[in-house]
Amino acid sequence: MSHAHPNFRHPKQPENDAGYTRRDYEGAISTLCAGCGHDSTTNAIIQACFELNVEPHRVVKISGIGCSSKTPAYFLSRSHGFNSVHGRMPSIATGANMANRDLLYIGISGDGDTASIGMGQFAHALRRNLNLNYICMNNGCYGLTKGQDSATADRGSASKKGIPNPYESIDLCELAIELGASYVARGFSGDKKQLVPLLKGAMAHNGLAFIDVISPCVTFNNTASSTKSYHYVREHIETTNTFDFVPLQQEILTHYDEGTSQEVTMHDGSIIHLHKVDSSKDLTSRQKAVNNLEKEKEKGRFLTGLLYVNPQIEETHDLINSTLYPLNTLTEEDLCPGSEILDRINSALR
Template sequence: MSYAKSTFRHPSLQPNQLGYDKRAYEGALSTLCAGCGHDSVGAAIVQACFEANIEPHKVAKISGIGCSSKTPAYFLGKSHGFNSVHGRMPSVATGANMANRDMIYLGVSGDGDTASIGFGQFAHVNRRNLNMLYLVENNGCYGLTKGQDSATTDVGSVSKKGQANPFTAIDLCATALEMGATFVARSFSGDKAQLVPLIKAALRHPGFAFIDVLSPCVTFNNTTTSTKSYDYVRDHVAATGAIDVIPMQQEITTDYQPGSSHEVTLHDGSVVHLYKGDVDLDVTCKVSAQEAIRRHQLEGAVLTGLLYMDPQSRDFHQMINSVKGPLRDLDEAALCPGQKALDAINASFR
């Protein structure tokens, strides 16, 4: 049996500032299980890119292996894409980013692809502060291979197989903070109102932006005894607050109740406005973010929202002083500067 995705859209569907309607950001028909949280994440990415006025052909979406790594096929169908080897997405993203710094890099991974076979690569892409959004669709199990526990499964969590996990879980947000990420957030696939602005902020951030999205597996890990289930996350969620992303020169408006707030201005003049729910959290302080994560873990709560952002972030290109613009645009004079330039380089190593 074959399926075709409907091309019908409401005739009053409004385009964004670039003239694109939402269809330009959609992809192929999803083959994931009905109700899978990953599809909600994909819908949030579509909405975020549409609202952020991103040109689809300027996005490079990269993934590894797993249910999560299939999802880039289901959004941004007019973007560039590369489905890499299991756990090796960061290497491909790094190479592409070095060759063309003008693209927007969106890496999509899973808890197995990142926290198990790809854990070493995840650590190094963090510390290099590569300019990309790295999004993990975290369901605490290997959904593509029948639901085995993953490295992010909490101690005592029981999936469909009926056995409690005996091992300590890896907290990907805490790991990202420790390894050098300059933007760290956590969200829930069932909370689109929170996830969309987080994605918009992460796409604008100059450096490595990491979002851990709890995305329950409806087939293997959505039991009442699983800490990654819809019910558990909804019952135990605690948010750092709500955020707006205000583009440069746009009036700040919000529907949130007034209270403690914090603003961070990005490199392009846009402003991330955080309406804080956790008054003890300073999102510009890494230690404060680490303490908040740990405090909520001890209380049995899942902390979501913006956890940390470095307003002084310098991405990998700035660190290594790479050439400006894509490598394909370099002419012969830039690629072969002559003997004097070579002598100067050699002298610098003596």
């Protein structure tokens, strides 16, 4: 049995601008089922971090409980990590983010961890627009407990057990847009060409970036009657638009004809170019974004791609006016500015 990856890599493995090879972003070998969509999502994260020249030691990965929440073991083994309680990933992420706003936060959750037990935490992290990359690996079932329908299973969809789900499903993307996330996207684990740029855009984004990744469960929910199988998703996928993500440091080389693309400048100066946009699909409008989702849903299609983005919304630190620096860099002088300042504060409260 293979408990470990061989250490040999392709001899011509390229280095990124930060001097790392892709291997530096890898983790332990996956113990998920063979063919699990989560492994592809994991790899897309590795690829996005590699392409963005992220320094592994500047990343924090946090997760809850579930198959999805196991995945932080399988990527970025040189980063910081915290495997928290079921559905409590957002609060751990909030705490960590409050303490050090300079790091890149990747929160991993699943449909059970987010849409059932963690729903309350999810809603409030969205409201606060926490600077977090919230990645939900969504397979419509509780894979770790043998495949019961989850809250995101579509009505009428039947998993391996064969009983159609009688309940309405929760659309996490709609919820995210409505509750205040500033970057909302949906991807498919089987389409890395789309997923990697979505992740890169999210990482460059300042504020809560929510990505719902449809990530089939091969063991319990990859049946012909399931709406979250590889086959069904491929047949019913619809994309908002293709787009390029141009990181800040990179020169813009592609020429876009006027009227055919929409440009969104991210907080850090990176740019997202959306191709072939028609004006009804303005992605910075919350209302239109929700409409787009509902329209495709009526047709029985999954809308994927970047669904909504608004870099103007302030993130938690800005909202609460917290310190600009990580707490561990604050000196005694910063923390105890002296009796004169204390007097000033006290008198302001009188």
